[in-house]
Amino acid sequence: MNDLVVGLTGASGALYGLRLIDAILAAGRRVHVTASPAAAIVFETEVGVKLDEREMSIEAFELNRVFGERCLSSRSTQQGELVFHHHRNFMGGIASGSFQTAGMAICPCSMGTLASLAHGLSNNLIHRAADVHLKERRKLILVPRETPLGTIQLDNMRTLSAAGAIILPAMPGFYHQPKTILDLIDFVVARVCDHLGVEHQLGRRWGDD
Numbered sequence: 001m002n003d004l005v006v007g008l009t010g011a012s013g014a015l016y017g018l019r020l021i022d023a024i025l026a027a028g029r030r031v032h033v034t035a036s037p038a039a040a041i042v043f044e045t046e047v048g049v050k051l052d053e054r055e056m057s058i059e060a061f062e063l064n065r066v067f068g069e070r071c072l073s074s075r076s077t078q079q080g081e082l083v084f085h086h087h088r089n090f091m092g093g094i095a096s097g098s099f100q101t102a103g104m105a106i107c108p109c110s111m112g113t114l115a116s117l118a119h120g121l122s123n124n125l126i127h128r129a130a131d132v133h134l135k136e137r138r139k140l141i142l143v144p145r146e147t148p149l150g151t152i153q154l155d156n157m158r159t160l161s162a163a164g165a166i167i168l169p170a171m172p173g174f175y176h177q178p179k180t181i182l183d184l185i186d187f188v189v190a191r192v193c194d195h196l197g198v199e200h201q202l203g204r205r206w207g208d209d
């Protein structure tokens with residue numbers, strides 16, 4: 001019941017997905033990760049991480065290289081676990097409602113995946129796992145990235161919100177006076193972690209001294 005699911009898709013913002021995985025592992029949780037072929041292209045383009053669709057380990061995400069001294073998981077006293085699922089493997093546990101999880105995030109979430117989810121297509125394991133989270137009335141956090149947004153995309157978000165998903169756009173705030181790109185990434189990932197129930201120390205909370 002402690003397990004979480006993260007779907008990586010081909011929207012820009014590979015760092016959001018990597019940081020979310022980093023934070024979940026640092027919290028000592030088990031995370032099931034699945035990635036679309038488009039995600040593999042974007043991850044290589046943006047952060048030089050090569051996602052092998054067939055076989056992935058924690059090391060393959062290169063969290064230490066990408067986040068350097070700010071890497072959370074390599075410095076945590078707790079040890080999380082990463083389980084990778086091929087996007088076409090519908091035999092994976094996360095494809096079934098009988099597999100218990102504490103929630104799922106698609107981070108970043110492309111407009112293509114958003115459209116598939118809004119219409120229940122379940123064409124790959126990301127869509128199917130998300131569909132399962134909706135039908136089982138579990139937490140599903142979607143982190144869309146696109147601008148500007150067209151009417152079809154807005155309609156799809158409205159449909160998914162009405163079906164129970166939380167639409168949490170990659171829209172960082174600036175009131176915490178960010179100094180680095182990672183500060184902006186952490187602003188969004190902190191909100192995702194809050195919704196998933198992942199303990200974290202990703203920046204100060206408003207109202208804290």
Ligand SMILES: Cc1cc2nc3c(=O)[nH]c(=O)nc-3n(C[C@H](O)[C@H](O)[C@H](O)COP(=O)(O)O)c2cc1C
Pocket residue numbers: 008009010011012013036037038039041042045109110111112113114145146
């Ligand atoms: C470098 C790059 C950046 C992209 N950025 C976005 C984006 O920010 N938002 C989006 O919806 N699609 C973006 N796309 C297009 C998606 O990758 C494309 O629609 C793909 O079919 C999505 O498939 P998926 O949802 O299965 O990952 C981008 C593609 C590339 C190659």
